[in-house]
Amino acid sequence: xxxxxxxxxxxxxxxxxxxxxxxxxxxxxxxxxxxxxxxxxxxxxxxxxxxxxxxxxxxxxxxxxxxxxxxxxxxxxxxxxxxxxxxxxxxxxxxxxxxxxxxxxxxxxxxxxxxxxxxxxxxxxxxxxxxxxxxxxxxxxxxxxxxxxxxxxxxxxxxxxxxxxxxxxxxxxxxxxxxxxxxxxxxxxxx
Numbered sequence: 001x002x003x004x005x006x007x008x009x010x011x012x013x014x015x016x017x018x019x020x021x022x023x024x025x026x027x028x029x030x031x032x033x034x035x036x037x038x039x040x041x042x043x044x045x046x047x048x049x050x051x052x053x054x055x056x057x058x059x060x061x062x063x064x065x066x067x068x069x070x071x072x073x074x075x076x077x078x079x080x081x082x083x084x085x086x087x088x089x090x091x092x093x094x095x096x097x098x099x100x101x102x103x104x105x106x107x108x109x110x111x112x113x114x115x116x117x118x119x120x121x122x123x124x125x126x127x128x129x130x131x132x133x134x135x136x137x138x139x140x141x142x143x144x145x146x147x148x149x150x151x152x153x154x155x156x157x158x159x160x161x162x163x164x165x166x167x168x169x170x171x172x173x174x175x176x177x178x179x180x181x182x183x184x185x186x187x188x189x190x191x
Contacts, residue, residue: 004058006058007056007068007071008022008025008054008055008056008057008068008072008073008074008145009052009068009073010052010053010054010074010075010077011050011052011074011077011078011087012050012053012078012137013051013080016078017077017137018051018052018138021075021139021141021142022038022040022053022054024157025038025057025142026057027160028152028157031160032152032156035057035058035060035061036055036062037054037055037065038053038055038056039053040053040054041053050084050085052067054068068090070091071090071091073096073097073098073145073148073149074096074097074098075098075099075141076098076099076100076101079099079100079102082099082101082108082112083111088112088113091117094116095116095118096118096149097112097114097118097120098121098122098141098145099120099121100121100123100125100137100144101121101122101123102121103121104121104191105121105190106119109191118148119190120148120188120189120190121188121189121191122140122184122187122188122189123187124180125137127183128180131179132180139177139178139180139181140184141184142157143157143181143184143188146185147184147185148188148190154181157181158178158181158182161174162174165177
């Protein structure tokens with residue numbers, strides 16, 4: 001993916017790290033000299049309610065100040081949203097859909113009806129539980145994003161995770177997140 005402006009929409013549930021993932025991606029862009037925007041779309045929703053977050057990345061100043069209606073990339077952190085929330089709505093024909101699921105990319109195409117662009121799947125929940133002991137999939141999904149889009153070097157994301165979480169959690173938790181990020185980049189499937 002080599003575009004001047006890349007628009008990304010994240011789908012998940014409150015408490016899954018959707019907003020944090022968008023911000024981490026944006027701060028990684030800043031570290032590579034890109035312009036960015038990262039913002040959530042939620043109101044009084046509670047933990048577990050469906051939410052969206054948006055990230056824009058660009059080599060030039062971004063003058064758009066609205067939600068993303070026609071994303072280049074959609075990431076779905078919670079597979080229970082498939083079939084209940086229109087996650088592929090507006091996704092460009094040459095877009096990329098990345099879903100946290102144990103389903104194959106072909107099964108995701110059937111469930112979502114998205115047939116034109118690229119579809120990637122990764123069992124980020126399984127990875128998160130094995131590596132971190134919790135079903136928080138934002139960092140594994142960042143690893144999947146890096147591999148699927150080629151927009152960032154995986155090590156740039158690793159360094160951003162270290163910087164972001166380094167002062168918030170123990171070194172063991174930081175390293176568990178990094179292992180999950182790297183594993184997801186290795187285990188992602190395209191179809």
